Amino acid sequence: MEPWRRHAQPDALSSLPAELLDDILTRLDLRDAVRTSALSRAWRRRWESLPALSLFLLHHHHPGTLPLVVASVLRNAARISRLCVKGDPQSTWHGLRNRRDLFRLHSSIFSCLHLVSLELQKCQFPPLPAGFAGFPSLQELNLTTVRDEADEWVIQAPNLRSLTIRSKDYQGWQFGELPRLSDATVDLESYVDEHDFGEFLAGVAHVGKITIAAGYLPEVLILFTSYLSSW
């Protein structure tokens, strides 16, 4: 008998309660979670109902099929509470010729109304659907090198506690009501002049801890401080 069969009790794992299987499988990258489909018929669709997903894209992934997969995952995942998608580290901001464009997130993300934590990196965010009222349960939002397909984007999340934005330039974000926000980090490499940075930052001016990094124009900060004093 082969050594791996010594403890052959295939159903010992399968017989764990769903909560524990979720605890195990949500520690895996989506790729590994999908591979558990191979275990048995009962496991075939197990990964589709996980409450948390993380996906790290590598540069060799088919750019065409993956967005569809993520879309189908999100569509099945109305109850998903944590989502983390990190795009190909080699993808570039503007999708220059011979380079890869940022990973385009599917608009089915807007049906994930139970999201508590959303972390996106090197992704393109789809335009907000008309009348989208925000993610009601969202507590943690981290956007690192996320490009917005629309010009303006209002961040609305009544329960948001922690917000991190790291970006090359301003992506037209505006802040809606964020009454519970306690911690904000805004890190921009450059800022386009025509936007009022003071007004932008005023949207997070009420938080307990704010970290701003912007390696450019000091007058922007002067503008911001003057805005704060008038607040």
Add this chain to the structure above:
Amino acid sequence: MAAPESGDGNNGAARMVTLISSDNTRFEVEAAAASLSQTLQLTILDGGGGGGDGIPLPNVDSATLSKVLEYCIKHAPAAANGGAPNATAVDRAELERFDNEFVNIDQSVLYSLIMAAHNLEIEGLQSLVAKKVADMIKGKSPMEIRRTLGFPDPTPEEQAEMNAHMLEYGWAYE
């Protein structure tokens, strides 16, 4: 010379509680260690488990309980310090070494442990085992996952289904 914490009077003696496994084995353990279990903590705070009484744990057998308590005793000092913010790097490295060694055990034991940790609400232990099982799956081919977790080789019919699935989710199998 006596160490200061083992000094005279009642203050120095750690309070002990007795836990009784499903197969009727009695384990005497410091209340602080048993209190890593959220479930037991309530009973212990109410004064239970002392003297001849003991707290029966009808869902945990003695082999599993002794393993659970080994974890609790090791982690109790750090837990008492509120997650040990002032623990030294050496202490933390020692706990990590213990944890790695601790889960280096048969799968059947891992599954009993995670069930016990879940029932007794010992968060750290549940995470530790869940992470171990996840690590056993990570980065493996479907066949390797099956073999690692002790699933029998697929029947031809199952193999055909697996192939179809791999074709559909090609990106996950690169």
